[in-house]
Amino acid sequence: MCRKFEILEKRTLAPKIKEIVLYAPEIARKVRAGQFIIVRVEEKGERIPLTVADWNRNKGTLTIVFQEIGVSTYKLGKLDIGDRLTDIAGPLGNPSKIENYGRVICIGGGVGIAAIYPIARELKKMNNYVISIIGARSRELLIYEDEMRKVSDELKITTDDGSKGRKGFVSDELRDMLAKGVKVDRVIAVGPAIMMKVCADVTRPYGIKTIASLNPIMVCGMGMCAACRVEVGGKTRFVCFEGPEFDAHEVNFTELMKRLNAYREEEKIALEKYLKKIGEVKPNAN
Numbered sequence: 010m011c012r013k014f015e016i017l018e019k020r021t022l023a024p025k026i027k028e029i030v031l032y033a034p035e036i037a038r039k040v041r042a043g044q045f046i047i048v049r050v051e052e053k054g055e056r057i058p059l060t061v062a063d064w065n066r067n068k069g070t071l072t073i074v075f076q077e078i079g080v081s082t083y084k085l086g087k088l089d090i091g092d093r094l095t096d097i098a099g100p101l102g103n104p105s106k107i108e109n110y111g112r113v114i115c116i117g118g119g120v121g122i123a124a125i126y127p128i129a130r131e132l133k134k135m136n137n138y139v140i141s142i143i144g145a146r147s148r149e150l151l152i153y154e155d156e157m158r159k160v161s162d163e164l165k166i167t168t169d170d171g172s173k174g175r176k177g178f179v180s181d182e183l184r185d186m187l188a189k190g191v192k193v194d195r196v197i198a199v200g201p202a203i204m205m206k207v208c209a210d211v212t213r214p215y216g217i218k219t220i221a222s223l224n225p226i227m228v229c230g231m232g233m234c235a236a237c238r239v240e241v242g243g244k245t246r247f248v249c250f251e252g253p254e255f256d257a258h259e260v261n262f263t264e265l266m267k268r269l270n271a272y273r274e275e276e277k278i279a280l281e282k283y284l285k286k287i288g289e290v291k292p293n294a295n
């Protein structure tokens with residue numbers, strides 16, 4: 010008998026990137042592509058928003074993928090099979106709008122690949138022609154290649170250093186495809202804010218509807234605290250409640266990136282203190 014919020018499976022996908030399968034039957038029953046959950050690792054712990062990468066409604070499980078970048082995600086990564094999370098809130102946010110658009114490009118950058126995976130899968134089920142472009146800094150950081158291949162009609166891979174696939178960014182592949190005249194009805198991008206901004210800049214001259222799944226700092230996840238506010242089309246919007254997906258051509262990415270960097274120094278200091286406390290060396294800044 011599984012206990013609520015118990016970790017049933019765990020695997021390391023890449024250095025500092027982990028996947029865990031959790032028992033959370035109520036959420037697994039309702040969750041849809043594009044939605045997220047907020048987890049807490051301990052009673053007084055930070056609330057960690059994580060996009061749901063997969064689910065199994067019969068088994069009552071959710072799959073999440075995360076990168077150990079701050080104290081809380083490090084603590085999450087230290088949990089093992091059989092351990093339980095303190096709590097999980099969700100499913101949160103609006104599901105992706107899945108329709109038959111025609112030819113869709115799904116773009117995933119870094120850890121964002123796990124978040125684009127269920128969206129690509131549902132779009133494929135809706136008989137879209139799915140072209141996926143996934144990219145990472147290098148070969149060993151590329152995750153979910155097999156999963157993405159299964160749900161895509163075409164899969165393009167990029168790495169920043171050229172160690173796998175095309176050398177360059179996902180946006181370079183997108184730029185070349187559009188320049189070659191590939192007809193595209195919709196683009197959906199999930200990854201670092203700068204990647205989504207550049208992808209939006211690439212598609213703008215072609216007038217291709219482009220959706221970005223935003224990842225601001227988030228606290229409550231339910232539209233009350235306003236930590237996740239972003240400017241979209243000149244208006245303040247709450248990502249947790251009104252998003253996370255927005256028209257990428259309307260998003261003020263400069264402001265989003267500024268807000269994402271607001272606590273970088275504090276986060277770095279907190280992580281250094283934590284690693285010192287548990288006797289682990291400071292990780293490389295990659």
Ligand code: NAD
Nearest residue numbers: 118119120121124144145146178179200201204222223224
């Ligand atoms: P990263 O910095 O390793 O970049 C991943 C890829 O994004 C690169 O390989 C490249 O192809 C592209 N990219 C990076 N910089 C670019 C630029 N200047 N121009 C064009 N393309 C560029 O990414 P990471 O460290 O794995 O971080 C993943 C990011 O995804 C995090 O910021 C995380 O918050 C975000 N994320 C978002 C969601 C969501 O639902 N919105 C879900 C998971 C992760």
